[in-house]
Amino acid sequence: MAPPKRFPERDEIAAVREEATALEPGTESPEKRRLAGRVMARRGHGKLTFLDLVDRSGRIQLLCDESRVGAIDVNLGDVVGVTGSPARSRRGEPSLAVDALELLSENRSPLPDTFHGLTDPEIRYRKRYLDLLMNEETRETFLLRTRIVTSIRSYLDAEGFIEVETPILQPRYGGAFAHPFVTHSNELDADLYLRIATELYLKRLIVGGLERVYEIGKDFRNEGVSYKHQPEFTMLEWYEAYADYRDTMARIEELLERVALEALGTTTVRFRGHEVDLRRPWARIRFVEALERHELWTRDADELRARLERRGVDTTQDKDWPQLVDHAFSHVVEPELVQPTIVHDYPIELSPFARATDDDPTLTERFEYFAGGMELGNAFTEINDADEQQARFDMQSQHVGGEPGDPDYVEALSYGMPPTGGLGLGIDRLAMLLSGRETIRDVILFPTLRPEAS
């Protein structure tokens, strides 16, 4: 006979467990509860069988007395629904004394070792369902990730930002320095790029008068993988009309402190062997000063290359000054930014969308913020003048791997864009930091892997 198609009026295991814990050992409550979940342990004892039932909320022992339930014919991994009463075993284990047990879905494949669990990273990533089933920490990590995103949304929604969706398939890519994935539309007979950022479309919406917009979505970068890089990752970008980068700094500090408290209950996390506290205010340092501290600030490319080489840094991949200074920063400064730090006023060559500072036209109102030795995001006072933006694109075209430019975007700016503060936040990296997971693959449900050999 086919198993039931539903199991209504279900209670959560965590709640029933709490109820059972309040009882005296060896006693049973008169209340009736219904639980459903997966059988993750079985201890047969003749006409009495102990099962461990697991749902999203937790785990509880089932006491199955054959004289009450009938014969118990379940295997590890079966999905069952039970009715019974909260109880405590003689040894004090919170349990449900079962009156009726229904098999809802049979497990036909042996589960991984119930003691050692599933540890092989390759199987954990390729068959994430098994990882989630076997490893409670994995379930907790992804539930935390969801709370983080929920918290971000509720903050931005309450602040009057509207959530939008912009194209993933784009005729031009831009908004970051990265290699794109290219695909092809048969109908349009045109190559399209998978977006590397949402930046340029979101700012078109600011031109259009939406004033406060954000998008949480996947970006794609056709580049190497590392503990903090995946080809497909999740980014938040927001744009706020009539704000500058100082307003934006205040907002991101407020948001991340709040997200930590809401999702985790504390602002203090352990990450890569460090204790990191996200409480406001964060440290701030100018980009130039951060490099000066290491005697790595110079606008002379040859001199900078020499200083880096002297430190044993391989600069053979760095073609020009912007690449050298970026390398110097990410190699020397970034790893030491363990406590939350805002680095601000970046050189204009590295910042094609940020307005120049008031007192130095070679620097821009841009900041990046770091924690745990890792960049979390990037923000600026947006260029809102079409001519100035075109001049920046022209400047970029002189640099290797510079921003490719986007005439359609410049045209949008020509209609006038309010002064705007914009920001990007790497959701995966934030999830790493708050969960204490040391690799980005552990906070992405299905990370990109090479296809298995057939």
Add this chain to the structure above:
RNA sequence: GGGCCGGUAGCUCAGCUGGCAGAGCAGGGGACUUUUAAUCCCAAGGUCGUUGGUUCGAAUCCAACCCGGCCCA
């Protein structure tokens, strides 16, 4: 892209100085009414990542390749 490490039963791992492919858990059969890595008995379970080479003989030695991890770029 380079270096190092790994891939043996569904899972966790032994075996690797060449000589019959193993254990625990899971899965199958049986015993057991308070266990919680329950216990006990029985039977079963394999493309030793792939391909080639050396050898009387290869999981084991050699080469290439595939997949993964860590580090470097």
